[in-house]
Amino acid sequence: MPSSVMSTSTRDHSSPAAVSAVGLRKSYGDKTVLDGIDLRIPAGSVFALLGPNGAGKTTAVKILSTLITADGGQAQVAGHDLATHSQAVRAAIGVTGQFSAVDGLITGEENMLLMADLHHLPKREGRQAAAELLDRFDLTEAAKKPASTYSGGMKRRLDIAMTLVGNPRIIFLDEPTTGLDPRSRHNMWQIIRELVSGGVTAFLTTQYLEEADQLADRIAVLNDGRIAAEGTAEELKRLIPGGHVRLRFTDPAAYRSAASALREVTRDDEALALHIPSGGSQRELRAILDWLDSAGIEADVLTVHTPDLDDVFFALTGPAGTAHQPNQPNQPNQPNQPNQPQENAR
Numbered sequence: 001m002p003s004s005v006m007s008t009s010t011r012d013h014s015s016p017a018a019v020s021a022v023g024l025r026k027s028y029g030d031k032t033v034l035d036g037i038d039l040r041i042p043a044g045s046v047f048a049l050l051g052p053n054g055a056g057k058t059t060a061v062k063i064l065s066t067l068i069t070a071d072g073g074q075a076q077v078a079g080h081d082l083a084t085h086s087q088a089v090r091a092a093i094g095v096t097g098q099f100s101a102v103d104g105l106i107t108g109e110e111n112m113l114l115m116a117d118l119h120h121l122p123k124r125e126g127r128q129a130a131a132e133l134l135d136r137f138d139l140t141e142a143a144k145k146p147a148s149t150y151s152g153g154m155k156r157r158l159d160i161a162m163t164l165v166g167n168p169r170i171i172f173l174d175e176p177t178t179g180l181d182p183r184s185r186h187n188m189w190q191i192i193r194e195l196v197s198g199g200v201t202a203f204l205t206t207q208y209l210e211e212a213d214q215l216a217d218r219i220a221v222l223n224d225g226r227i228a229a230e231g232t233a234e235e236l237k238r239l240i241p242g243g244h245v246r247l248r249f250t251d252p253a254a255y256r257s258a259a260s261a262l263r264e265v266t267r268d269d270e271a272l273a274l275h276i277p278s279g280g281s282q283r284e285l286r287a288i289l290d291w292l293d294s295a296g297i298e299a300d301v302l303t304v305h306t307p308d309l310d311d312v313f314f315a316l317t318g319p320a321g322t323a324h325q326p327n328q329p330n331q332p333n334q335p336n337q338p339n340q341p342q343e344n345a346r
């Protein structure tokens with residue numbers, strides 16, 4: 001793999017696109033799954049596609065990796081047109097599907113060598129690539145055992161190791177860390193980061209919003225067949241309200257008197273909690289504390305909540321009105337002030 005051809009400074013919109021798509025459409029029967037999707041993923045970056053179950057994430061991955069064809073729209077992957085040069089696209093990419101491609105009847109090593117054969121690697125090179133990847137994914141010890149004896153996480157790691165045979169420049173990872181324990185998940189993130197710092201482009205889908213937050217340069221949220229929002233994690237968080245200071249009381253009387261003293265707050269009577277809208281900056285917190293002091297209010301627990309990607313996900317994909325309830329400050333539609341330092345007390 002040519003190393004470090006891309007630095008992080010190239011991860012912006014001026015980079016050549018590894019994946020670009022305009023107006024991608026796909027229906028199954030009368031169900032429209034993708035209703036005109038536009039994408040532009042700079043080379044050497046990580047793109048995360050989020051969305052609820054059934055949103056069409058896997059469908060998008062399958063189209064872009066040539067496993068199925070779109071009904072409409074155009075896409076280029078690695079500079080090749082998907083419709084007319086699917087063979088060239090295939091040569092440039094690696095795909096880890098949502099469900100395992102591991103053959104349980106043969107060993108982990110044999111699975112890897114099979115992939116090397118599929119990539120027409122010479123025998124020696126294939127063996128070397130297999131050994132290196134097995135080691136990198138902590139599977140050397142298990143390499144000679146039938147894959148059917150592997151745990152779910154081991155199979156997932158083998159799956160991804162198999163994707164990397166042949167040094168693909170673009171990798172599609174459909175829920176790469178589902179079922180992995182926290183340590184394996186962090187290892188996987190590290191491996192993805194290393195690949196990307198070597199110039200590889202990663203297109204991943206995930207249900208773990210933290211994963212997108214940690215890894216992705218850009219994130220898109222798929223809902224109802226369309227991209228509901230796209231941007232960096234910070235940009236997406238700024239789209240929604242939700243930053244607040246939460247005051248929790250144990251004494252119902254103290255709660256009631258605070259609630260009547262602080263009229264401009266949202267009440268959560270069940271939890272005995274009050275939410276004061278706040279972007280979470282030090283200055284705002286000081287003002288709130290001063291205000292509470294002067295009103296003689298002392299909460300038992302004070303926490304600062306800044307919107308996270310879970311909030312974004314709920315706000316963008318939930319049925320209207322049900323999303324986001326406990327965190328909703330009483331000033332809906334008032335976005336957080338941009339450029340404010342965001343503290344996070346969770």
Ligand SMILES: Nc1ncnc2c1ncn2[C@@H]1O[C@H](COP(=O)(O)OP(=O)(O)OP(=O)(O)O)[C@@H](O)[C@H]1O
Nearest residue numbers: 028031033051052053054055056057058059060098
């Ligand atoms: N081969 C198929 N035939 C008919 N319908 C399909 C087919 N494949 C997918 N679908 C439908 O397309 C929609 C999107 O499915 P897809 O697998 O892309 O969702 P997803 O976002 O990956 O969901 P998940 O988070 O559960 O993996 C679903 O309603 C699914 O039932």
Ligand SMILES: [Mg+2]
Nearest residue numbers: 057058059098
């Ligand atoms: Mg899926």
